[in-house]
Structures are given as C-alpha cells and as structure tokens.
Amino acid sequence: MTTTFPASSKSLHFNPSLKRNRLDQFLTGLAGVFSTIAVLPLILVLLYVLIQGGRLISIGLFTQLPPAPGLDGGGIGNALIGTVVVTLIASLIAIPVGVGGGVFLAEYSSGGWFAQFIRVGNDILAGVPSIIAGIFVYGAIVATRVFFGQSYTAAAGGLALAVLMLPTVIKTTDEGLKLVPRELTWGAIGVGASKFVTVTRITLPSAFTPIATGVVLAIARAAGETAPLIFTALFSPFWPEGLFNPIATMSVLIFNFAIMPFEPQNELAWAASFVLVVMILAANLFARWLRRFAAK
C-alpha cells in the first residue's frame, strides 16, 4: 500500500514561505511590538524623572522647607520626613493586624464559614479604591475630630494607608504560611510544643522571607499613595508638628505643586518625584532580591 503526501510536505526542512509560517512570523513580530509598547512608558517616565528631577538634587532639597507659591528655592525636607512618619504609622498598624489575621487564616481556621467570610472580605477590601479609604477615614476620624479635637492629622493619614496595606499583608502572610512544609509543624507538635510555640517559633520564622517580601512591597505601595492622604493628612508648609497635626507628604506635595502655575513649584514636584521613585524602586528591587535569596 502506498501513501501519497501533499506536495508541500515532501521536504522535512523548515520552509519560511509557507502561509502558516509567515503567519507565525507576523504574530511573533506583533507580540514583540506590543512588548516594546508595554515597556516604553517605564523607560520614558524613568528617563524624565531622572533627568528633570535628578538635576535638582542638592543638600538643600533635603534640609529646607518648600517656598511660598511663586518663590524660588527651598526644598522638600518636611515632606520627606512626613512620608516616613505616615508610612511608619500605617506599617505599625497594618503589619501586626495583618500578620495576626493571616496566622488565623492559615493556622487556626479549618475552612469554616468565618474564615471563608474573612477571605472574601479581604479580597473585597483589596479592591476598594484608595480614594474611598481616604473618604472613610475623613468621615470616621477627621470630621468627628476623634483625636484631641484635631481634624486633619498625620495619624489619620497613617490610618488611611493602613486600610490599604492590610489586605496585602493578610494575603501574603496567609500564602506564605501555607508554603511551610506541614512536616515541620507536625514535628514541633510531635515533640510536645504547644500550638502557640509551634506557630511563633517554627511556622512564622520559616515563612519569614515570603511575608517580608510582601510587607516590603506593601510599604512601598503605601509610600506612593496620594488619594487617601489628601483629606486626612492634608498638607503643611511647616516641619512636622507631632502626630496630631496636619503633615506634609511627598506624594501630596507632588500633586499640589504639579497643578500650580509656577515654575519653581513644578520643579520641586519633579525633584520630589525623583526621590519618591528612587525610594520605591529600591524597595521593589530589595523585595525581589529577598525573594531570590529565599529561593536559594
């Protein structure tokens, strides 16, 4: 019995002029073009921030207050401290609560309705737009003047950022703990450790790197957030005056100064962007290194 082949498949060599091979090349090229377009904004944004902001970097930028509208000179010293303060408040609230909640989900819940409810709630909370978090804290804390009769405070700003950080911290803790081999936990329980000792001495430390990676990313994200701060921490042209007064932050400074019609303010916005972007990218690269370190 003889078999006949179509003419084109006589040769087993790759024939680039075939229709299907041409289509393949076209689609590969298209995907390449799409990737280039996807990468282009990062390069352009970084380039402009580095050029426009980088040339304004000086000692004075970090040690001086911003100038009055329209005036030259000055720096972003207060905003730099403010960003650190507000992000620190947010971390001090969100990390303990988030890690605790994640421990509950991963270690103590056995898929009951409450855990299910918290998981779904966490996903919903993660999807809440950041501006809504700002409005919530405004309505609950700023408008009601809970903090010693003060309205806009650094503490309120920190709280708003904590609302945004919480879901990320819970999720990374939950997932990080689930990666820990069950044998470790069984071993600890087997030699007589209590559940509390097992979780705090064995499980949590073994999951340290994935949790730390997620936490670093959440902090970097919070440091760049603006929308939750504009009605909570507000802004201040002065040095920070404690936790219960309005405070300047770099992100709000960029927003305020970008839309001002004055050249010197616009330049400070670029300089603040430079500092903020360098800080956030450094945190991201650190998290990336941490992950790779853990993989080894």
Next chain:
Amino acid sequence: MLRRRPASDRLVDGGFRNLTIVLASFVAITLLAIFITVFQGAREAMQTFGLTFITTSNWNPVDNEYGAFTAIYGTLVSSIMALVIAVPLGIGTAIFITENLIPLRWREVIGVMVELLAAIPSVVLGLWAIFVMEPFIRPFLQFLYDAFGWLPFFNSPPQGPGMAPAIIILVVMILPIITSISRDALNQVPNELRQGAYGVGSTRWVAILNVILPAAVSSIMGGIMLSLGRAMGETMAVTMIIGNSNNFSFSLLAPGNTIASMLANQFGEADGIQVSALLYAAVILMVLTFTVNIAAQWIIKKLSLKY
C-alpha cells in the same frame, strides 16, 4: 507517664488563638465601617435626588442641584476604553515573555520592567502626563479632530487636559496588572498541553491561540476584571490630566470627569448637601468596583477549564 500541660500554657495557647481571631475580624470591621460611613453620609442626597442623580448631569453647588451622569459616564468610558487598548497589549506581552520566543534573559528583563512600571506611584505618572505625555500627543489629537471631527467622539478641539490623555495614562497603569496576571496564567498551563500541540504538528502560534490561551482563559479574564476595577477607582493620575469638567460631552478630546477625580477635587472644599452628593457618587463607585471584583472572583472560580 503523660504529663499534663500547665494551666498557664493553655491560657497562652487559647489567648493567642483568640487574639488572631480578633485581628482577623478587623478586616470585616473595617469593611463594614467603610460601607456604613459612606452610606450614612450619602443618605441625605439619596433621599433628595433619588435615581435622577444617576441620569442627570448638572452639577451646580450654587443652586444645590446635583447629578452625577457626567462622572459615571466618564468612569465607565475611560476605564472600558483603557481596557480595550490594554488587553491586547498586555496579553501580547505576556505571550512574548512566556512562550520561548526570545532568549530567557530578555524575557526576564521585560518581565521585571513591567513589574517595576506597576510600582511607579500614580501621582508621578500624573506629573509625567501633564508635562510630557499630553503635550507630546496633542498634535496627534489635533489630527484626529481635523480628520474625524465629524464623528461625535472627536468633535471638539484638543485643549490640553481631557479624556483621551486620561485613557492613555490608565492604559499605562493597568497594563502591568493584565500582563503579570496573564503571564502567571500562561506559566501555569501544563507543559504536556504545549508538547501535545507541537507533537501533532501545530506551529507555535496555532498552539498558542488554540491550546495554550484557551487553557489559561479563566485566570486571564479574572485578571482583566480586576484591572477594570482598578481603572474605575484610579484617582490621582486621572484627576491631574482629565480636566475635571462637569459639562457632558461625547468627545474624547474634551475635558471630562470620573467619580474618583470628582471626589479628589471637590471633597475637601465641599459642605452641606454637596458632601452628601459626593458620598452618593462614592457609593455608586463602590457598587461598580464591588460588582466587578465579585465578577472577577466568580470567573476565576467557575470558568476554569479542567484539563
């Protein structure tokens, strides 16, 4: 002989368990508090304006007349248009960096760059949009107006801030989300499927389009819905470049408004029933993002192919 655990030990054990339960319930408490605070504030406007709030578009603080149609329309149009542009770009990029088309080193570099793009704060993108991107694309928008001005979507001259630059900046913001979720989805497709497709003689793209993408479609769809939710709630960059006008216009070249940008712009200076009207708009935004996010979870759960 078995030794019983001392009482203090058991106390610590139970106490720690209860502590984690309390901390976990903070999620529910926060979520509930957000809903209550926003609804409570919005009640007055809900009773005053009812559903006409959604269908009318005059926003007049002097006469206390409020209608959010322009903002709702702006939210939907900007996010859906951004999605239409970002989805092919994102999925194309994801295929490019998962399917062995170029050397691994290059794929990793592109992947890292896309992830770093997601890390750039929204306010910095807004600054870039105001001073770099918008002036750069204005000649092109002018061309659209000159050539297609007879279409309602391009019937106003570009004058700086507007819907079109806002859509572009939204594309930049959601592209990394779509790309990284699609990449994870494609990476999870079992290699046997690829090998099987190649084994029966399909070319690379026949395999991608007919076997690999369909296997990953549920996660990719879920990711698209998640990024739609993100685009609708995105505030800072959009506020800085959309022009914040409450005048309704079909034109993409005209200034517009979204719910989030309206909140960012007016909430600080509003008082009386305007605050309530803004909170009513916030309720609408929450309902929109909530629906989209639930749909995303549902899609991921229900549509996943079993292979």
